[in-house]
Amino acid sequence: NFMLTQPHSVSESPGKTVxxxxxxSSGRIAxxxxxxxxQRPGSAPTTVIYRDDQRPSGVPDRFSGSIDSSSNSASxxxxxxxxxxxxxxxxxxxxxxxxxxxxxxxxxx
Amino acid sequence: ExxxxxxxxxxxxxxxxLRLSCAASGFTFRNYAMGWVRQAxxxxxxxxxxxxxxxxxxxxxxxxxxxxxxSRDNSKNTVYLQMDSLRAExxxxxxxxxxxxxxxxxxxxxxxxxxxVTVSS
Numbered sequence: 001n002f003m004l005t006q007p008h009s010v011s012e013s014p015g016k017t018v019x020x021x022x023x024x025s026s027g028r029i030a031x032x033x034x035x036x037x038x039q040r041p042g043s044a045p046t047t048v049i050y051r052d053d054q055r056p057s058g059v060p061d062r063f064s065g066s067i068d069s070s071s072n073s074a075s076x077x078x079x080x081x082x083x084x085x086x087x088x089x090x091x092x093x094x095x096x097x098x099x100x101x102x103x104x105x106x107x108x109x
Numbered sequence: 110e111x112x113x114x115x116x117x118x119x120x121x122x123x124x125x126x127l128r129l130s131c132a133a134s135g136f137t138f139r140n141y142a143m144g145w146v147r148q149a150x151x152x153x154x155x156x157x158x159x160x161x162x163x164x165x166x167x168x169x170x171x172x173x174x175x176x177x178x179x180s181r182d183n184s185k186n187t188v189y190l191q192m193d194s195l196r197a198e199x200x201x202x203x204x205x206x207x208x209x210x211x212x213x214x215x216x217x218x219x220x221x222x223x224x225x226v227t228v229s230s
Contacts, residue, residue, distance in 0.1 A: 033216055037154070044204060044220050045146075045154065051209070056218065090154050094215025097168050098144070098156025 002026045004091050004101035011107040016081050020104045022091030023073040032093045034074040036065055039103075040087045048089075049076060083108050111135040111219045113205045118224030121195055125228070129190040131205030131221060138186040139163070142208035144215065145179065145190045147201035148223075157203070158190060162211030173199075195228045202226075 003025040012018040022034065036049035047056050049065035052074065067074045074093075078085055086108045091101040117129040129145070144159035158179040159168045167179050178191040188205060205221035208214060 033213075035217055037217075037220075039154075044222050046220060047218055050216065050218055092154075092156075092215075092217065094156075094213070096214075097170060098146070098159065098215035098217070100146075100154045100156060103153045 001095065001097060002093075002099060004093060004099055006089075006091055006101040006104045008102070009105040009107065011109060012081055014081050014083060014108055017077060017079040018081060018106065019078075020076045020089055020091075020106070021073050022075070022101050023071065024093070027095070028069065029067050029072045029074060029093075030069055032095050034065065034067060035092045036063075036074075036076045037090045037092065038085075038087045039090065045090065078106075081108050111207055113207060113219065113221030115203065115205045115221050115224040118203065118226045120227045120229065122230050123196060123228055125195050126191070126193045127195065127226060129192065129203055129205075129224060129226070131188045131190075133186045133188070133205075133207070136207070139183040140211050142211055142214045142216075143181060143188040144206045144208060144217065145188075146204045146206055146217070146220075147199075147226075148204070149198070149201040152201075155201075156215060159208065159214035160188065161214055166212075166214070168214050192226070195226075197228050200226060200228045 033051045037045040039045040053065045145157040181188040202223040207219040209216040
């Protein structure tokens with residue numbers, strides 16, 4: 001199976017834009033949809049992006065997802081950062097089994 | 110609004126068994142694949158197992174294959190995870206998850222609140 005690699009941590013100031021990358025180790029990134037999950041401390045994860053770039057109802061349009069076949073990676077972009085966006089973010093895909101990235105800790109300071 | 114309520118977590122000795130249940134409501138259960146994801150203390154997320162909407166096709170992570178069994182009862186809107194031969198490294202919060210459709214096992218859309226399983230003597 002493949003692996004998904006994310007940066008361990010990122011930080012940015014309120015109001016700015018941050019992008020978190022997720023690189024697939026083998027196979028094409030476009031072969032299977034990519035999802036992104038937000039997990040605040042002490043809480044269950046929630047889905048912020050599914051099927052590469054779709055937002056569930058209730059997720060603000062400040063969150064967007066994309067894939068880039070040239071780098072075989074997916075990205076989560078959060079614009080207009082708020083302190084409430086501070087959380088762990090996980091990318092995920094699947095191919096007969098689910099695969100998670102290691103998670104990225106986003107600090108908004 | 111979908112709701113997933115997990116039951117059955119607790120303390121179990123190494124080598125023991127435990128069955129987790131997840132009661133679903135707010136959607137047509139049989140139309141969606143379901144699964145389980147776990148998170149060990151202070152660690153990241155690990156996909157454990159999934160089952161398609163009909164209950165015919167199941168998938169497992171290598172780490173639990175042969176020890177865990179996923180099943181579902183569409184008449185009761187419930188998915189189960191039977192965990193046997195438990196090890197200390199199975200200690201984690203186990204989340205029940207709902208997938209995007211009936212057949213894309215692992216395309217997770219919705220999460221339950223989780224139930225803690227502790228394997229210790």
